[in-house]
Amino acid sequence: MTDTPQTFTFSLNGTPTTVTAPPDLPVLWVLRDLLGVTGPKYGCGVDECRACTCHVDGRAFATCVTPVSAIDGHTITTIEGLAGTVPGAGPDTLHPVQQAWLEHDVPQCGWCQPGQIMMVSALLAQLPDPAAITDADIDKIRNVCRCGTYFRIREAIKRAGELLAEGADS
Amino acid sequence: MPDPTPIGGTNAATPDRPPSEGLRHTLSRRRFLGYVVGSPFLVVATDLMPGSDRLAATSTTVPVPPPAGLPTSPQPADLIDLGDLLILAGLPTANMLSLQITPTGKARFQLPRQENGQGTQTAVAMILADELDMALADVEVTLAPAEPALMFNQLTGSSNAIRSLWDPVRTVAAAARGRLLAAAADLLDEPVSTLTVLNGVVQAPNGATITYGQLSAAAASTTTAPVTATPKDPSQYRLIGTPQPQMANRAIVTGQQRYAVDLPIPGALPTMVRRAPTIKGTLVTFDNADAVGSMPGVVKAVALPFGVAVVAQTFGQVIDAVNAVQATFTPGPVATEDDASIRQQLLAAPVPPFLAPPLLGTTVAHEFDWAMVNHAPMGTNMAVADVRPDSATVWAPLQTPIAALQAIAQAVGLPQDRVTVNVIRGAGSFGRTLFFDAALEAAQISKAAGLPVKLMWHRTNDMRHGRAHPPAHHRIRASYLAGEVLTFEHRVTSVTTDVSAGLGEAITAGLAKTSLGKMGFSQTLFETTITCPYNFGVVTQTLTEVPVDLNTDSWRSVFSYNTRGAEEVVVDQLAAAMGKDPVEFRLAFMQNDRQRAVLEKVADVGNWGSTLPAGWAQGVGFHQEYQSVVACLATLEPDPLAPSGYRVDSAVLAVDVGLAINPRSLEGQMLGGLTDGIGLVLGLGNHLRDGLPIESAWSHFRYPRQGQAPRDVEVIVMPPTADRPGGAGELGVPAAVGAVANAYARATGTVPTSFPVSFAVDWTPPPPGPVETAPLQGLPAPGNLYDY
Numbered sequence: 001m002t003d004t005p006q007t008f009t010f011s012l013n014g015t016p017t018t019v020t021a022p023p024d025l026p027v028l029w030v031l032r033d034l035l036g037v038t039g040p041k042y043g044c045g046v047d048e049c050r051a052c053t054c055h056v057d058g059r060a061f062a063t064c065v066t067p068v069s070a071i072d073g074h075t076i077t078t079i080e081g082l083a084g085t086v087p088g089a090g091p092d093t094l095h096p097v098q099q100a101w102l103e104h105d106v107p108q109c110g111w112c113q114p115g116q117i118m119m120v121s122a123l124l125a126q127l128p129d130p131a132a133i134t135d136a137d138i139d140k141i142r143n144v145c146r147c148g149t150y151f152r153i154r155e156a157i158k159r160a161g162e163l164l165a166e167g168a169d170s
Numbered sequence: 171m172p173d174p175t176p177i178g179g180t181n182a183a184t185p186d187r188p189p190s191e192g193l194r195h196t197l198s199r200r201r202f203l204g205y206v207v208g209s210p211f212l213v214v215a216t217d218l219m220p221g222s223d224r225l226a227a228t229s230t231t232v233p234v235p236p237p238a239g240l241p242t243s244p245q246p247a248d249l250i251d252l253g254d255l256l257i258l259a260g261l262p263t264a265n266m267l268s269l270q271i272t273p274t275g276k277a278r279f280q281l282p283r284q285e286n287g288q289g290t291q292t293a294v295a296m297i298l299a300d301e302l303d304m305a306l307a308d309v310e311v312t313l314a315p316a317e318p319a320l321m322f323n324q325l326t327g328s329s330n331a332i333r334s335l336w337d338p339v340r341t342v343a344a345a346a347r348g349r350l351l352a353a354a355a356d357l358l359d360e361p362v363s364t365l366t367v368l369n370g371v372v373q374a375p376n377g378a379t380i381t382y383g384q385l386s387a388a389a390a391s392t393t394t395a396p397v398t399a400t401p402k403d404p405s406q407y408r409l410i411g412t413p414q415p416q417m418a419n420r421a422i423v424t425g426q427q428r429y430a431v432d433l434p435i436p437g438a439l440p441t442m443v444r445r446a447p448t449i450k451g452t453l454v455t456f457d458n459a460d461a462v463g464s465m466p467g468v469v470k471a472v473a474l475p476f477g478v479a480v481v482a483q484t485f486g487q488v489i490d491a492v493n494a495v496q497a498t499f500t501p502g503p504v505a506t507e508d509d510a511s512i513r514q515q516l517l518a519a520p521v522p523p524f525l526a527p528p529l530l531g532t533t534v535a536h537e538f539d540w541a542m543v544n545h546a547p548m549g550t551n552m553a554v555a556d557v558r559p560d561s562a563t564v565w566a567p568l569q570t571p572i573a574a575l576q577a578i579a580q581a582v583g584l585p586q587d588r589v590t591v592n593v594i595r596g597a598g599s600f601g602r603t604l605f606f607d608a609a610l611e612a613a614q615i616s617k618a619a620g621l622p623v624k625l626m627w628h629r630t631n632d633m634r635h636g637r638a639h640p641p642a643h644h645r646i647r648a649s650y651l652a653g654e655v656l657t658f659e660h661r662v663t664s665v666t667t668d669v670s671a672g673l674g675e676a677i678t679a680g681l682a683k684t685s686l687g688k689m690g691f692s693q694t695l696f697e698t699t700i701t702c703p704y705n706f707g708v709v710t711q712t713l714t715e716v717p718v719d720l721n722t723d724s725w726r727s728v729f730s731y732n733t734r735g736a737e738e739v740v741v742d743q744l745a746a747a748m749g750k751d752p753v754e755f756r757l758a759f760m761q762n763d764r765q766r767a768v769l770e771k772v773a774d775v776g777n778w779g780s781t782l783p784a785g786w787a788q789g790v791g792f793h794q795e796y797q798s799v800v801a802c803l804a805t806l807e808p809d810p811l812a813p814s815g816y817r818v819d820s821a822v823l824a825v826d827v828g829l830a831i832n833p834r835s836l837e838g839q840m841l842g843g844l845t846d847g848i849g850l851v852l853g854l855g856n857h858l859r860d861g862l863p864i865e866s867a868w869s870h871f872r873y874p875r876q877g878q879a880p881r882d883v884e885v886i887v888m889p890p891t892a893d894r895p896g897g898a899g900e901l902g903v904p905a906a907v908g909a910v911a912n913a914y915a916r917a918t919g920t921v922p923t924s925f926p927v928s929f930a931v932d933w934t935p936p937p938p939g940p941v942e943t944a945p946l947q948g949l950p951a952p953g954n955l956y957d958y
Contacts, residue, residue, distance in 0.1 A: 033483065044629045061958050065945070066947055080425040149842065
């Protein structure tokens with residue numbers, strides 16, 4: 001790890017944020033250990049389980065292997081800020097993916113779910129027709145859920161696709 | 171060709187016997203004794219088993235119909251199962267569960283159990299709300315800290331949380347409701363019998379109302395006094411049996427749910443441990459303490475028997491420092507062992523001989539190996555500890571918090587009353603947190619470092635040094651003659667499963683209250699959980715343990731997924747040998763209607779026997795335990811991408827837990843058990859080489875991911891068949907193992923001899939010692955949706 005701390009500035013959940021950290025320090029630890037943002041979870045540290053997934057400029061990324069230097073000047077969203085990305089969001093607003101997760105009672109232990117939700121919300125946002133997401137598309141999601149809630153995740157993804165499509169129509 | 175003789179154990183000839191009989195002495199509608207506790211607002215406690223009732227509950231004498239045909243004699247688990255033992259162990263302190271009604275009209279209950287996402291907190295809140303006629307949202311259930319006075323009544327395991335809390339929780343709520351209504355009757359000047367309650371508001375016939383919050387002080391007592399409680403008849407419940415979401419869901423999906431390492435404990439710094447290159451190796455020298463201590467961010471590096479603990483400002487710096495540690499360790503006790511040497515020991519261990527096969531019978535015999543399997547909860551072993559000269563506080567997910575507190579007090583040299591152990595929601599467990607390895611280590615590190623510490627095991631260490639289900643070898647032999655199964659015998663030889671620290675002591679305490687006599691912990695666990703659900707004549711199932719000093723622990727369903735899973739495979743082979751369809755065969759030999767109903771349900775809903783594409787196959791599995799029954803039908807399709815060559819395309823499970831408290835979470839538990847079963851059969855396990863599991867990451871340890879999970883799952887919760895709940899958390903795994911293994915055998919035409927069926931090491935094991943790291947990445951390329 002590059003040793004000398006440097007200062008980095010980025011938007012975190014809508015708030016301009018400055019941290020002083022070693023440039024190679026992975027974003028996951030900047031969020032959790034320096035900023036106290038504990039929604040992103042550690043599950044492997046080697047970009048395999050995806051429990052740490054957050055958004056950079058709206059795209060999903062693995063915070064456990066991305067150095068803080070890479071996000072300087074970018075826009076970061078964690079699970080805590082996802083609902084705030086919904087236009088006109090109030091304090092009780094949920095993102096459609098979070099809403100679908102509640103409708104399908106997806107979580108068990110819950111440790112992987114922030115990463116699942118961040119992966120899925122980025123994925124659906126980039127599909128031209130989120131309501132048309134297929135089982136084959138969903139099969140490609142690599143996030144581990146050790147409680148084995150995959151089928152409820154699958155149902156919730158399809159429901160979130162519908163909710164997003166409805167939102168886009170209205 | 172039609173079988174000329176009737177199948178043994180047909181419905182008419184079979185004595186129906188319930189899956190298990192132990193404590194089911196219709197406790198439900200009896201009156202219980204409770205206490206109103208001296209307090210300015212209402213606090214009620216229960217005493218579940220006063221006097222002679224306790225003796226009645228320990229009776230293991232159950233009327234069993236005389237044999238007809240070739241029924242299997244009741245086995246220990248049919249008479250008293252592990253859940254019963256643990257209930258007995260906890261009885262003396264059941265009166266220490268207490269409920270508060272606050273002046274603001276909330277019910278507050280501290281749950282002396284662990285929540286790992288299995289839904290216990292929500293189910294207990296539902297029971298309280300129903301018994302109190304309160305809104306679910308007004309019931310707050312939090313996890314109780316370790317309370318040594320609870321003795322054996324603060325243990326989470328054996329799918330027993332709801333079974334063991336059903337009577338105490340209903341009792342404490344009924345006692346509170348009785349006090350509240352008596353106070354309301356006084357204040358409203360109306361007899362109790364005329365009052366109605368809705369959502370915590372008491373209404374008199376004239377329309378006058380008063381809330382529980384307003385009544386709390388009036389219902390309270392300045393002294394502690396006994397009160398009687400009569401819980402409702404289960405038919406009166408309105409919330410129990412309805413699907414409810416988990417109470418933590420909103421916090422989880424918004425990132426607000428805190429686990430132990432998320433807690434903002436002042437000054438608690440990230441901590442990891444450099445561990446030995448073999449399991450249970452102990453530290454001899456820490457050779458570069460100065461260099462490690464001066465690395466960026468490092469605050470302390472302390473040498474302890476289990477390794478070098480590094481405390482730093484961030485986990486990123488901790489990981490770098492842990493990998494920079496130069497240290498020597500003693501070889502662990504199994505440093506020279508590997509999978510092959512352990513298998514040799516399992517094969518060589520003497521086991522009770524099979525009974526001689528009947529002269530005229532035909533024999534079906536199979537042997538199976540099962541790999542070691544790490545629990546791999548999504549959150550690794552974790553704990554926060556703040557140990558000071560005169561006190562210690564620990565925060566951790568714990569299924570045996572009292573044993574943890576006692577061990578921590580001893581390790582840090584403090585009296586138990588100076589140690590506080592807070593139980594925090596677990597990030598998965600599957601049995602892992604029956605042990606408190608991280609909590610004990612964190613306390614030792616905090617004491618040695620003189621700092622509060624936030625210990626989180628690296629995944630590599632959790633996979634290699636974390637506890638696991640031990641490897642086992644199974645020999646099963648059955649014999650049949652003229653349509654009757656004459657014998658069904660199973661010899662399980664397993665590396666010893668560690669059940670000490672908490673669970674073991676509870677088993678001992680429970681055993682002492684029965685006529686079962688003394689057995690070893692594991693032997694008791696086996697005897698009180700494993701039973702044969704079929705009328706297979708003479709049934710013998712034995713466990714022989716081989717003491718290889720691996721890091722072991724109970725794993726979801728403990729002995730059942732391998733023992734009963736293997737038996738379900740042999741049941742299919744027995745059916746085939748006797749020319750029967752697997753479903754028809756099971757139905758003919760089952761022992762009661764509850765068993766048959768779930769199997770018939772999955773066969774019906776899953777279109778058993780329907781025409782499938784080439785290469786596809788269905789399989790069924792059945793399991794009963796914890797007073798519950800479940801059947802699973804799995805449909806397997808060829809999948810060229812899967813190492814096993816197959817994927818479970820779809821599955822149907824039907825489950826009967828007697829009385830389901832929350833069917834929605836019950837379905838979730840069956841779904842999780844199914845995924846576990848798929849993994850255990852097709853690809854999940856650990857290899858031991860030179861005294862260390864070689865898996866260090868999820869890419870090696872192949873728990874199913876979305877692409878290996880079924881695209882369609884249906885779980886059917888059967889209508890209630892009892893007035894109390896059976897266990898559920900572990901129930902689904904053995905049935906799923908049986909269904910997937912049988913589907914695999916039918917698809918391939920080969921009966922597997924080793925689980926998981928796909929277990930090749932097609933990757934290079936990282937060296938022992940360091941934890942795994944990955945190259946840093948830039949930002950994801952636009953348009954790359956999955957591989958960021």
